Amino acid sequence: MSPTPVELREVATVLRRDVLTMLLEAGSGHPGGSLSCVDILAVLYWHAMKVNPERPTWEDRDRLVLSKAHAAPALYAALARRGYFDVRELLTFRKLKSKLQGFPDMQKTPGIDASVGSPGQGLSIANGLAIAARRDRKNFRIYCLMGDGEAQEGQTWEAAMTAAHHGIDNVCAVIDRNHMMGDGNTEEIASLAPLGDKWKTFNWHVISVDGHDVEALSAAFNEASSTKGKPTVVIAKTVKGKGVPFMENRPEWHDRKLTEDLYEEAMRALA
Amino acid sequence: MPEMGLVDVHHSAVKLEATNRGYERGLIELAERGADIIVMDADLAGSSGTSEFRKRFPDRFMDIGLCEQDMLGTAAGIALAGKCVYVTTHGMLAAGKAWDIIRSTICYGALNVNICGADAGLSAGGAGGSRQSLEDVAVMRTLPGMTVVVPADSLEAKKATIAASRIPGPVYLRFAAARVPIITTDITPFTVGKAEVYRRGDDVSILACGVVVYEAMKASRMLEDNGIGARVINCHTIKPLDRAIISRASVETGALVTVEEGASIGGLGGACAEALAQTGRATPLKIVAIDDRFGESGEHEELLNTFGLTARGISAAVREVISRKKDEQPQS
Structure with missing residues (x-):
């Protein structure tokens, strides 16, 4: 049974708290871009995706390619809370011998569907999975969660062209549109607007939503599933650092280290 | 053979x-x-x-x-x-x-x-x-x-x-x-990771890969006429490298020449040098390859000639390592 919006929001809060605890413990990592995509991951793993945490390599499962690989803490928290591995493992993030590498490694972590790290590569991988699914007459879906900065990578647009040309409708790209990248605002560094129009011109079905509204996200993924003959991109408007007031919309929190005091303050905001 | x-x-x-x-x-x-x-x-x-x-x-x-x-x-x-x-x-x-x-x-x-x-x-x-x-x-x-x-x-x-x-x-x-x-036939053995001796010889070993294996074979034949036994080893697999055959070649022939149609840095020659250096034996080695430069337009054969990737070029390298072998060996 699908969780209610209230339950999804509760899951998201738990994940945000996990992310902060992991980052404090690790002493490094990316808070801003992890917090901005937590609601998306909650809706994917608790509502949209057909998965079985007891069988992480189940052939017919839906897949997630975390193209914005620096948001690994958010994905690890989701996988742990969904039951892929013990929640206590989260405290080993970025540590020697850990299952939880700084960026996702499918060979180490149950539930990771593709190893990723270099930006702009995820959508090609998603397309490949989709092409293989089609050949095998399987109907699993592939979600590719991307950062908006990745739209500056050329390979993203190569893959966008490939997906549309081949009418790949089992891929759903999700763009975490938080308008921030490592060095500042995307529109000041290399503007992406009009982002939706760009994808439309590439023959994608475009859905724009509030990326923190779990009901809107659920509806968007349902619409994507029923869109045939072309790929769908969900442009999820988000706030970088969402849920922690002193991090929200502050580019410096892309990869800043948390202190104990700031951690306490952040956890109070997420109580 | x-x-x-x-x-x-x-x-x-x-x-x-x-x-x-x-x-x-x-x-x-x-x-x-x-x-x-x-x-x-x-x-x-x-x-x-x-x-x-x-x-x-x-x-x-x-x-x-x-x-x-x-x-x-x-x-x-x-x-x-x-x-x-x-x-x-x-x-x-x-x-x-x-x-x-x-x-x-x-x-x-x-x-x-x-x-x-x-x-x-x-x-x-x-x-x-x-x-x-x-x-x-x-x-x-x-x-x-x-x-x-x-x-x-x-x-x-x-x-x-x-x-x-x-x-x-x-x-x-x-x-x-x-x-x-085409120098091999259907029955020529081929296993990834296993280099093959294509010509026997005890004075020097020529380790080659790719289309210049043919040139190495020709060089060996020419050298044989001059009384030099040049072993030819087809090192088709650069990784994993057949270290055993290289080590054996270094012990048995005491001098090595590598030949490849590629950069002299980091290719077959580099791989052999890494393997050899770690055996602790100071075997003279000459890398015949393209030395820190780009190629240029020309017919394939002309280019092989330009870069010394021919039987003649390989033979010259063989003579060089053999003379180094003699210089570097302690006289008994």
Whole structure:
């Protein structure tokens, strides 16, 4: 049974708290871009995706390619809370011998569907999975969660062209549109607007939503599933650092280290 | 050496064929046997050797367009779903433009993607330096889990292509567009990771890979007429390197020459030097390769000549290491 919006929001809060605890413990990592995509991951793993945490390599499962690989803490928290591995493992993030590498490694972590790290590569991988699914007459879906900065990578647009040309409708790209990248605002560094129009011109079905509204996200993924003959991109408007007031919309929190005091303050905001 | 089933390279009727063609025949044989392979190309099917495959097995073929990075990434995704993929493009595009995807997605995930660098080495002749991939072997060799094979002729290219389907991780296969002598036969042994002695000799060993194995054979024959026994070893697999045969060659012949149609930095010569240095023996070694420069336009044969990658050039290198061997050996 699908969780209610209230339950999804509760899951998201738990994940945000996990992310902060992991980052404090690790002493490094990316808070801003992890917090901005937590609601998306909650809706994917608790509502949209057909998965079985007891069988992480189940052939017919839906897949997630975390193209914005620096948001690994958010994905690890989701996988742990969904039951892929013990929640206590989260405290080993970025540590020697850990299952939880700084960026996702499918060979180490149950539930990771593709190893990723270099930006702009995820959508090609998603397309490949989709092409293989089609050949095998399987109907699993592939979600590719991307950062908006990745739209500056050329390979993203190569893959966008490939997906549309081949009418790949089992891929759903999700763009975490938080308008921030490592060095500042995307529109000041290399503007992406009009982002939706760009994808439309590439023959994608475009859905724009509030990326923190779990009901809107659920509806968007349902619409994507029923869109045939072309790929769908969900442009999820988000706030970088969402849920922690002193991090929200502050580019410096892309990869800043948390202190104990700031951690306490952040956890109070997420109580 | 009849047990190797080699062709007598001095015979005038030696057949010529591009190793690109052997790749294509290997793919066709795999598909005919019913192997679940997918072949991808990036708008180079005409030159790289997949056009016949495309005609015969259209449902196993995908021309993705001029986007090598996306092709390698898509191949990674197809492999993630458990399939064996062959990706085809020019050597410099695979090893250059798409290297990051090969590294961060394919190798990091230990995926079953076979990457075929066609028209590699100097075989892109007329195209000149920007299109001649000389550094592909070096940059592919550094990648964890990557197997690197450089076949000597079109028959070996076919065997290597088929063998790659049985290797679970990524493989880089390097092929050439130039028509070069077929020196092996169907019965010549070929195992990935195992170098083969093609000519015996105890004075020096010539370790060669790719289309210049033929030149090494010719050099050995010429040297034999002058009383020099030059062992020829076909080191088709640069990684994993057959360290045992190199070590044996260094002990038994006391001098080594490596020959490759690629950069002198980090290729077969570099790999042999690394292996040799760590044995602790100071065996004289000469790397015959292209020394820290780009190629240039010209016919393939002219270019081999320019860079000393001919029987004559190899013989000169052999004489040099043999004289060093004598200088460096303590007189008893």
